[in-house]
Amino acid sequence: MKAIETLRLVSPHAAAQLALSYIVLLVGCLLGHLPYVALQALLGAELILLTLATIPFYPERGLLTHLFDLLKLSGGLIFVLFFLVISYGVASEGDNGNALAIGLKGLRETPPSAIGWALAYVVIQLAVSLWQAWHSENPRGAWARSNLAQGGATFVSMFFMVFVGFLVGRPIIMGFSMLGIAVDANGVLSTLMVIVRYFMALVLSTMSASEMDTIAAHPYVDSAR
DSSP states (O other), X not given: OXXXXXXXXXXXXXXXXXXXXXXXXXXXXXXXXXXXXXXXXXXXXXXXXXXXXXXXXXXXXXXXXXXXXHHXXXXXXXXXXXXXXXHHHHHHHTTSSOXXXXXXXXXXXXXXXXXXXXXXHHHHHHHHHHHHHHTSSSHHHHHIIIIIHHHHHHHHHHHHHHHHIIIIIHHHHHXXXXXXXXOOHHHHHHHHHHHHHHHHHXXXXXXXXXHHHHHHHOOXXXXXX
């Protein structure tokens, strides 16, 4: 209920703009033949690149501290991706086989062209955001608004999708199967992932300018001390 009350603060125009961008993302994944597991791995790679790109904005923390944060993030991503792979295997095949092997098979079968366009999209997007942030009056603020908050939302969305795959994805696929309709697990789970990220993006859009300024000034726990 609290989440619904929060979403009521989002303007229809902002919600429509976000919806359009996420629809484009989903269409790109489906038409670009990017499997769900590869999509999640790509989001993990995006978070690693985002963390590296953030280092120049906070030089006072020191390179070793930044690298330690990167190591912690990498460990967290590996942990989450492991369970995402398993949830994909369960959602797509149920108890028919090894869920981990099924999930890894989906990753291995990703077309190189899909990986290429997806990585290019991430790199170009980050490069444009970096250029815009450094040429703004408040580089940290611009970077936080365009990337840091979204990066946090992405990680939370990936975590939630572990449970969504089990509790929502699998029942949807089973329901269609009982009706004699074969559906692609990649399409179902990718759609659910986009919906979860869209929800998180809507919540973030309700943050005030002062809240964003606070995040920009102290995005790390140790820097707020």
